[in-house]
Amino acid sequence: xxxxxxxxxxxxxxxxxxxxxxxxxxxxxxxxxxxxxxxxxxxxxxxxxxxxxxxxxxxxxxxxxxxxxxxxxxxxxxxxxxxxxxxxxxxxxxxxxxxxxxxxxxxxxxxxxxxxxxxxxxxxxxxxxxxxxxxxxxxxxxxxxxxxxxxxxxxxxxxxxxxxxxxxxxxxxxxxxxxxxxxxxxxxxxxxxxxxxxxxxxxxxxxxxxxxxxxxxxxxxxxxxxxxxxxxxxxxxxxxxxx
Numbered sequence: 438x439x440x441x442x443x444x445x446x447x448x449x450x451x452x453x454x455x456x457x458x459x460x461x462x463x464x465x466x467x468x469x470x471x472x473x474x475x476x477x478x479x480x481x482x483x484x485x486x487x488x489x490x491x492x493x494x495x496x497x498x499x500x501x502x503x504x505x506x507x508x509x510x511x512x513x514x515x516x517x518x519x520x521x522x523x524x525x526x527x528x529x530x531x532x533x534x535x536x537x538x539x540x541x542x543x544x545x546x547x548x549x550x551x552x553x554x555x556x557x558x559x560x561x562x563x564x565x566x567x568x569x570x571x572x573x574x575x576x577x578x579x580x581x582x583x584x585x586x587x588x589x590x591x592x593x594x595x596x597x598x599x600x601x602x603x604x605x606x607x608x609x610x611x612x613x614x615x616x617x618x619x620x621x622x623x624x625x626x627x628x629x630x631x632x633x634x635x636x637x638x639x640x641x642x643x644x645x646x647x648x649x650x651x652x653x654x655x656x657x658x659x660x661x662x663x664x665x666x667x668x669x670x671x672x673x674x675x676x677x678x679x680x
Contacts, residue, residue: 455493462488462497462629463510463527469633470499470508476637478556479505485534488629489544489551494518496544500531518545520597535594542600543625547608552629554636557621560643561586565616571643574655578642579663580670583611586639591618599623611667614639 469486473479482505487498497513514533515523520541522529534540540553556562564571564586571586573579578586589606592598603623606615613635614624622639626632649655658666 455490455495458490458492459495459497459515460510462490463513463515465629466497466499466513467508467510469629470505472633473554473556473636474505476640478558478636478640480557484556485536485540485554486629486633487534487537487540487553490515491551495523496540498534498537498540500528501534503531516541536599538595538597539600539603539623542597543603546600546604547625549627550625550632552626552632554624554626554629554632555621556636556640558636558640558643560647561614561616561622561640562620563647564588564643565618565621568618570616571646572655573658573663574646574649575642576658576666577638578646579658579666580674581635581638581642582614583667583671584663586612586614586616586642589615589617589623591620594620 466486466488473484473486478484482502485499487496489496495515495517497515499508500512500514503512512528512531514528514531515526516533516537517523518541520533520537522533536555543550543553565588568588570588573582573585587606587610589602592602599617599620602617603615607625613626613632614622616622622636624632624635624639626635646655
């Protein structure tokens with residue numbers, strides 16, 4: 438894939454293999470936005486999913502302010518890891534998501550991350566509005582997140598401040614989710630699909646524990662049990678590959 442500046446010089450050149458990876462990332466990101474709608478995690482045009490392009494210093498993210506019904510692979514925006522849209526590529530005539538700088542910062546600083554998701558899902562955002570971490574008091578949360586969901590610092594949209602808060606909070610933490618104070622949840626994953634799963638599971642536990650607290654004090658799970666549950670779910674649960 439090659440793009441060209443107005444002066445005729447190549448702006449970006451990638452291999453055929455990367456071109457295939459970009460096409461796959463575009464299709465995946467477009468489809469995964471439908472999962473945010475299906476699980477009731479977004480309203481109107483809010484929220485976003487991005488995916489790192491394997492083998493390249495690139496990622497794909499949705500355009501800003503575009504209806505979910507209009508999202509398609511060809512209008513996903515290809516960006517470099519500074520968050521700049523690659524000129525001359527499909528979708529580059531549109532503005533990328535307002536959270537692009539945050540996603541880019543995560544990708545630059547957490548090379549293990551393959552996908553980032555942001556929503557304003559109701560219950561998780563309610564915890565963020567209080568600046569309160571979600572305690573690990575149900576086994577499903579121990580399985581998925583390995584402990585509490587932490588709170589990240591308040592930060593203004595527009596530059597990489599949110600990204601810095603995400604990285605500072607989640608680096609070295611088991612949780613794949615962070616509640617950015619007064620804003621809402623961000624989740625990360627080994628892939629975009631993994632990050633979407635984390636967003637779905639985050640809202641589920643945020644809702645359950647909110648309801649539980651209406652009836653009284655919630656009961657803590659011992660740390661050794663949390664560790665055991667997390668290890669089992671991450672390494673044993675599900676179908677194992679056959680030799």
